[in-house]
Amino acid sequence: MTDLLEKLRPYLEMARDWAVTPAAWGQAVALVVAVLGARMATRALRPILLRVLTPAEGARGVIALGQRQLARLMPLLAPLLIAGFVAVAEEVIRGAFGTGGILGFAKRFMLFLVVRSFVRDVLRDNFLRTYGRFFILPIAAVYALGLLPVVSEYLSQLKVPLGNLSFDLLWLVKFGLFGGLIFWLGRWSDNRSQAYIEGQTDLRPATRQLALKASVVAIYGVAFLILMNVMGINLTALAVIGGALGVGIGFGLQQIASNFISGIILLLEGQATVGDYVELDGGEQGTIVKMTMRSIILETFDGKWIVVPNEHFITTRVVNYSDQGSANRLEAEFSVSYDTDINLVPAIIEAAVAKHPKVLDSPAPPDCELRGFGESGIDFAVEFWVSGLDDGPNKYVSDVLFLIWNALKDNGIEIPYPHRVIEIKGQGGAPLAG
Known part of the structure; x- marks a missing residue:
């Protein structure tokens, strides 16, 4: 312990000497003034913002939706104002004394609290909350400690071998960070587009199903291309690798490809769609409740689900009893x-x-x-x-x-039931009188 204290003594003496300097006192006073000013501004602004961001009862539309979404950000008001006031104080102190380390740390710490409050109190989507907890918060904590450049440099030097290829851990962290966000945006866009397409009742059910499948492919395809560009992956090389993999596994995926193409043909021709009651060549009967890229799901009247590959609807005989409301x-x-x-x-x-x-x-x-x-x-x-x-x-x-x-x-008309006459013969063949 004595040796440790001896080693720390120069640093402790340096800190003591610095603590009595005008720069240190100026930062401490500026920090207290900034925090008190931000709290006063918060108390003054919160009632006004709540009044402005509260829509009329029963109000709908884009403006009302925007007001409700902004009102959800109210927990961020206090730490944001403190971070803003501290940032102004830091600029003033740096101009006066040429230093502002304490205020810089306080600013980064308040920004960390903003991110923490956003993840904990604002986000409602389970995926986003998990994403924020395991990706955003650790990065914000490293930034608050002022170690982001050091940690980034360290991770960039740690290589992970993968056959003839290798990548560093910093690239992996970026992939998880941007990949999670981009594909969440893809899922969100997919849900919104599906809700819009399903609401278009003027379109035939088969057309709606085709539009839904096309929107899924387009949205996630665009999301994948954006992620590849953000990560700096050469799409030409990816195409070559994809072609080689396609040749290698193509034979094993023939049925999946066949079912995929068959599903597109069914949607284009409209021979069967959701709600139709069909009978397959093997005798199975049921109502189509779902059409996916690989199969069609039938629900029987006793509640069982039958998963039928799309290819069967193309290559075998299918009797459609419904055809969307036919007699x-x-x-x-x-x-x-x-x-x-x-x-x-x-x-x-x-x-x-x-x-x-x-x-x-x-x-x-x-x-x-x-x-x-x-x-x-x-x-x-x-x-x-x-x-x-x-x-x-x-x-x-x-x-x-x-x-x-x-x-x-x-009308007095009788519905018959079977009649039978029974003859019982005695000895000599004459009937017995009953």
């Missing part, structure tokens, strides 16, 4: 007793079925047909058109059968 023909079978005047049945049934609110008059009204003469009764069937499928929330055939039952009962 489907269904039929309900029934029988009447042989005692019925069958000439009256068609008019009665057609009138009853037409009362159903979902039964269409076009392309054809309900049509009751005689199908045959059965063992127990006369067989009829009524054909009718609806916009939808008889499954899930829609029970068209069930509803129509209820209407048929009630119509037949109201």
